[in-house]
Amino acid sequence: MSKPAQTYARNCQGCHGEAGFSVNEIPRLAGRIGYFARSPEGRAYLVQVPNVALNLSSDETIANLMNWVLASFSRAQLPEDFQPFTAQEVGRLRKVRIDVKSRRDEIVAQLVRSNRLASREVLQNPQTSLY
Numbered sequence: 605m606s607k608p609a610q611t612y613a614r615n616c617q618g619c620h621g622e623a624g625f626s627v628n629e630i631p632r633l634a635g636r637i638g639y640f641a642r643s644p645e646g647r648a649y650l651v652q653v654p655n656v657a658l659n660l661s662s663d664e665t666i667a668n669l670m671n672w673v674l675a676s677f678s679r680a681q682l683p684e685d686f687q688p689f690t691a692q693e694v695g696r697l698r699k700v701r702i703d704v705k706s707r708r709d710e711i712v713a714q715l716v717r718s719n720r721l722a723s724r725e726v727l728q729n730p731q732t733s734l735y
Contacts, residue, residue: 608672611665615655616673624677631729638674638681639727642720646711651689651697653704663698664691683720 605613613622620626624634640646650670651657659666667689674682715721 606672607665608668609676611661611669612673615659615661615669619655624673628729633673634677635681636678636727638678638686639715639721640711641674641681641686642683643711643715643718645714647689648697648700649702649707649711651694652700652702652707657698657701662691663695666698667691667694670694 619630620633625632640650671688712724712727716724
């Protein structure tokens with residue numbers, strides 16, 4: 605198992621599941637997370653959600669984790685010009701605290717307006733009270 609896969613197993617899999625999805629209350633990664641990488645704001649959001657931003661792992665470990673998660677669970681949704689996260693980028697972005705639900709709603713609306721996402725329903729969570 606690769607180091608990013610181990611990091612995912614230790615830090616993310618308990619909620620998001622081994623294959624990037626679990627229960628409706630937890631945001632699905634599989635087939636979805638790559639859409640967020642289609643805009644700078646969405647890209648930032650991926651690192652600013654609390655369990656990523658506040659994780660005790662190094663910026664390099666988080667960058668490797670994010671790149672692995674995106675490639676493993678949502679490669680088809682990534683933009684053609686996707687650039688992998690770097691430790692420096694993660695370090696800068698992790699310092700920003702966000703209101704997760706409102707920021708997510710803003711990014712999804714922006715992706716739809718810019719035709720980077722067909723509709724809001726693509727990224728709709730069945731349990732909208734969490735994210």
